[in-house]
Amino acid sequence: GENVGLHLPTLSVQEGDNSIINCAYSNSASDYFIWYKQESGKGPQFIIDIRSNMDKRQGQRVTVLLNKTVKHLSLQIAATQPGDSAVYFCAESLRSYKLIFGSGTRLLVRP
């Protein structure tokens, strides 16, 4: 079945450094991918998305890279700040409303 997983359950970075959070997906036909940020006690918050016809998309301090050859998705956060500390989820979908979420990576930012 469809599966979205993450390589690193916890990532600790120094404030000011760049962060890279990785995600593997199993359904090569998935055509839409999203990264969400979830702070403690809150609902997931949209960060950035990318469609399968793109390899890279940039937002404010964030970049998502999609490698369809190896079914890999990554989220890069530039100049990581304490406010970036949260759990990050990737999600995939195939021309449908059904998002399949990964299990999440916790990002800890050291001052």
Place this chain on the structure above:
Amino acid sequence: NAGVTQTPKFQVLKTGQSMTLQCAQDMNHEYMSWYRQDPGMGLRLIHYSVGAGITDQGEVPNGYNVSRSTTEDFPLRLLSAAPSQTSVYFCASSPSLSETQYFGPGTRLLVL
């Protein structure tokens, strides 16, 4: 806009009790969904709706019912609560198929 709102924020139930989790959105989104999130895990889709009067099952629909009588509201009903339904429940909406979903703040449910 208030976005996606959920009530209650927290609820304690006894096994066998029933209740309804409320979800409303004021963004005129056609698509709404319910997820549950268990500790240390991602979200799993319970039910979703592509428009008023239309609902469908997600990954984990057993024990839950939904209805969509209006565009704004998408309540989730637990018919007979079980301890396995202890979780945090999130409602989400989006303007169209395969577009960004906006999540509510969640309802924490404890079933004793």
